[in-house]
Amino acid sequence: MKENFIPERAVIREIIIENEQIRTFRLELLDKTHPFTFLPGQFLMLSVPHCGEAAISISSSPTALPLINLSIRKAGELTAAVHTMQPGAQVGIRGPFGKPFPVNSFSGRSLLFVAGGIGLAPLKGVIDYCLFQQELEEDSVQDITLLYGSRMPSDIGFRQTIKKWQEQGVTCRLIVDIADEEWQGAVGLVTDLLDMCTVTEKTTALVCGPPIMIRFVIARLSAMGCADDAIITTLERHMKCGMGICGHCHLDGKLVCVDGPVFNLAQLKTMDVMELG
Ligand SMILES: Cc1cc2nc3c(=O)[nH]c(=O)nc-3n(C[C@H](O)[C@H](O)[C@H](O)COP(=O)(O)OP(=O)(O)OC[C@H]3O[C@@H](n4cnc5c(N)ncnc54)[C@H](O)[C@@H]3O)c2cc1C
Numbered sequence: 001m002k003e004n005f006i007p008e009r010a011v012i013r014e015i016i017i018e019n020e021q022i023r024t025f026r027l028e029l030l031d032k033t034h035p036f037t038f039l040p041g042q043f044l045m046l047s048v049p050h051c052g053e054a055a056i057s058i059s060s061s062p063t064a065l066p067l068i069n070l071s072i073r074k075a076g077e078l079t080a081a082v083h084t085m086q087p088g089a090q091v092g093i094r095g096p097f098g099k100p101f102p103v104n105s106f107s108g109r110s111l112l113f114v115a116g117g118i119g120l121a122p123l124k125g126v127i128d129y130c131l132f133q134q135e136l137e138e139d140s141v142q143d144i145t146l147l148y149g150s151r152m153p154s155d156i157g158f159r160q161t162i163k164k165w166q167e168q169g170v171t172c173r174l175i176v177d178i179a180d181e182e183w184q185g186a187v188g189l190v191t192d193l194l195d196m197c198t199v200t201e202k203t204t205a206l207v208c209g210p211p212i213m214i215r216f217v218i219a220r221l222s223a224m225g226c227a228d229d230a231i232i233t234t235l236e237r238h239m240k241c242g243m244g245i246c247g248h249c250h251l252d253g254k255l256v257c258v259d260g261p262v263f264n265l266a267q268l269k270t271m272d273v274m275e276l277g
């Protein structure tokens, strides 16, 4: 991308309706003269005319470029405006920003993903990236497990993706807080699914979801013996510039947009992070 200050135009090529609240927008940059690349865990500043900008994680793998996926939950003005858009419409994007997940250190590791709701979005690109490497038999991970919690069965997002991952050998366990008449699966909190898992010195856990979920999952993983530098999460702070200038995302001496958003537990323990305290 040319300049991280100036949004570049991207066209919406496809829209996947993940559930009532979440849509995945498959974007393509219009100007192809400047190379664009990223690593899973990085985010973009998405802009919509008259609505401003919002930070959104890239939910696809760089191996899927030139398409860039953004999975967006309808939250406020900007995200609601994006949800009204159709394929062919254009948005602005700046980035990529932030530190990615350390995907190049995952070779031989047993990856345990723990996600709640839209928290699967930043982890999705990591899973796709690792599966791509596995197919090439390059720097392959040992195995991949996903634990995914949703409030209700109708809130489960990314169903097509989860089905595809299962076909590719990923162990996927789903749980809902509240069942409906048709739900045959597990009911409870995503932490309950950790009872079915074992943690070894080869485990790396990647956690993303609401702050309260992150807090309980991290505590549980620690109690199960997962090392601090092998528990990795991604934090959300309200962002303006996305690139270390404005200070909006300040958190105990760090700027989440440049020092994070991806942090391991060893790093978080040096910071005063309320939701993990
Ligand atoms: C690194 C990063 C990655 C993200 N990735 C994704 C993603 O992949 N998908 C996704 O859907 N969302 C993601 N988000 C969240 C997204 O940026 C916010 O939800 C954004 O505020 C939505 O913009 P909006 O205009 O639609 O909603 P807003 O009008 O900003 O409102 C959304 C919610 O945020 C609250 N809010 C607004 N301003 C503030 C403030 N200053 N401080 C605290 N709370 C405030 C509002 O009360 C409301 O509940 C990410 C955020 C970060 C920091």
Ligand code: FES
Pocket (backbone or CB within 6 Å): 238, 239, 240, 241, 242, 243, 244, 245, 246, 247, 248, 249, 250, 255, 256, 257, 258
């Ligand atoms: S968003 Fe401006 S410094 Fe992080």
